[in-house]
Amino acid sequence: MSGPIRPPWAGPLGLYHPGTTVVHRAPAGLKLAFLAAFAIAVVAVRGPASALGFLTVALLAQVVARIPWHRTTRGLVPALVTAALIGAYQWWARGWATAVEVSVDLVALVLLGAVVTATTRADTLLDVLARLARPLRHVGLSPETFALSVGLFLRTVPVLARMSLETRDAARARGLDREPRAVLVPAAVRMVAHARATGDALAARGLGEN
Template sequence: MTRRRRPPWTGPLGLYRHGTTPLHRAPIGAKLAGLLLLGVAVVLVRGTTSAVVLLGLAVGAAVLARVPARATLVGLLPVLVTASGLGAYQWWQRGPATAIEVCADLITLVVAAGVVTATTPADRMLDALERAAGPLRHVGLRPEILALSVALMLRTIPALVQTAGEVRDAARARGLERDPRALLVPAAIRTVARARATGDALAARGLGE
């Protein structure tokens, strides 16, 4: 029986998905400003009702952007696990109202960030980041290097998760899925090799300094 290959995990922020919705057509500055205002509201506005309303706004934006529900849920799985742990702790320490608020706030921010990345091409987002970081040039930080660092981070995180999955599958095929060495050592070696290859490529282009 042939085992079905699962698609690579792209992280809770997802990937850009072409579309013609109002959010796709909106300026990147407006979307980032909206995300910032939502983050401020999450921090400053307290209460379970407010947290649920803000979560509803984030989910509504995802529906408006026509982000696929299945892909969103798959990307949110690690966040949901984290939110469950935080919620259980807050429930124990401070009660159910605080637990619901904390979980809703965390999921709201992740879903909203996912909507922005799903409706904005990566090159446009990095160009906007480079322009916004322009004043940092006066303190010795090159904005283009900052944008490149963010691009590498966004590309590396899914690649690392995919590497971990491939290593786990290989260990399972050898019956070693319970052996930490069969999981950690190959993953560490492949991660270091990838980092060195990336560093060499950047240095060859004069971007290593």
């Protein structure tokens, strides 16, 4: 086959989506500060009504940023599944109001995080993180290494997710999707190979010694 089995991963930690909207043009530091304040508000303010309000804010940011809806819906599937499971448990344990609050808060936070990462170039985001991490020098940690670690995390999660999905699709094409080993073993091999390649690339740049 000439291409991937499924479209490239475009989840909450996925690829940058170019654009000229006001969200794209906003400074990366401002967007990160707003995301942090949003997260604090989500945790501090209780109730299903506030949760729906937070979701509305995230949806408005999505609309203003003009990120394609098919990217958003496909990328939010893991968060939606997690929110549904948590919501079901909270409904059983604490009632519908708590279930709605917890599940909708989670989706709103993930969605706004997706908007921030989709409208901010990776190098710009890493520069901001490195500046914010400058106080770490006082405890012997390199801000650049911290920013690089965050960048690797942001890049590795979608890559591993894509590998898992492609391996599952390949097993399904062979009629082996119900056989766990046909999915887990190839996926694990690909993930280990990716980790080794990443480590070799870092070592080649002299970053493995820090």
